[in-house]
């Protein structure tokens with residue numbers, strides 16, 4: 001493994017300055033569950049690792065019924081998973097977080113690292129997309145916000161420019177009639193990544209009989225996690241029915257551009273895209289009807 005320097009700054013400004021001065025040779029270190037493996041295998045090179053875990057902003061985890069959920073980039077899956085507000089208000093996000101690795105990985109792996117690693121198969125990304133999450137990015141010119149669906153541009157590549165890093169993710173509070181779900185297919189539950197993943201969210205009208213809007217996103221079927229806006233647009237305004245769900249699943253399947261690799265064939269992935277989209281939509285509708293995602297949940301929390 002290549003030698004590297006390690007630094008653990010205490011502020012966002014220090015990180016920006018280090019990233020700006022060192023360019024491609026510097027990498028952010030969060031939990032290291034992707035990065036250290038990649039460095040050891042020579043798949044990434046870096047002469048400087050910048051550990052962000054001492055910076056307060058990246059460790060913030062707070063939920064407010066008006067502004068929603070703020071997830072610091074370095075917050076681990078373990079911290080997210082034992083937070084009652086998130087479990088109660090965002091069960092669709094929990095579907096994805098709880099699938100990432102086993103117990104040891106959950107204790108290290110961060111939500112920001114899962115996104116910034118930009119794997120097409122990362123479980124959190126389709127779930128974040130259907131929850132309308134935005135990335136809050138700090139850099140030499142200040143802060144900017146980008147929807148999660150625009151963040152990954154190729155396998156392992158993001159829109160981050162020199163000097164920039166992800167500070168937190170912001171997720172709006174669920175509207176009345178909101179429900180979401182994430183499902184994945186993988187032959188082994190804890191130590192493998194998705195053959196296909198599918199996230200869905202819906203907002204139903206007051207009678208729970210029609211779609212007000214919907215969002216669908218797929219994982220592991222394209223070079224980046226895939227937002228399929230046309231599937232949601234097709235559902236908007238239609239009555240909830242098996243036929244409508246089936247058609248949305250067909251639209252999502254048509255958007256998938258999978259490859260064949262050691263985990264599955266392109267044909268299997270296309271088939272799974274439709275099956276998982278349909279099931280994720282059904283689960284999201286069920287949650288919307290049960291009112292499991294409630295913005296007025298009896299939790300108001302903030303923690304570091």
Ligand SMILES: Cc1cc2nc3c(=O)[nH]c(=O)nc-3n(C[C@@H](O)[C@@H](O)[C@H](O)COP(=O)(O)OP(=O)(O)OC[C@H]3O[C@@H](n4cnc5c(N)ncnc54)[C@H](O)[C@@H]3O)c2cc1C
Nearest residue numbers: 028030031032033034035101109110113114116122123166
């Ligand atoms: C055994 C095992 C099982 C796994 N199972 C799953 C699984 O089932 N599903 C799944 O989705 N993933 C899985 N993973 C991968 C998962 O652990 C990682 O994707 C993890 O979430 C990355 O977070 P991290 O904090 O470890 O990031 P790191 O490894 O520290 O960083 C990952 C990458 O993101 C960059 N980065 C990190 N934070 C930032 C930031 N704030 N701003 C800019 N760049 C940043 C780093 O420079 C690096 O390139 C598994 C990994 C292992 C080892």
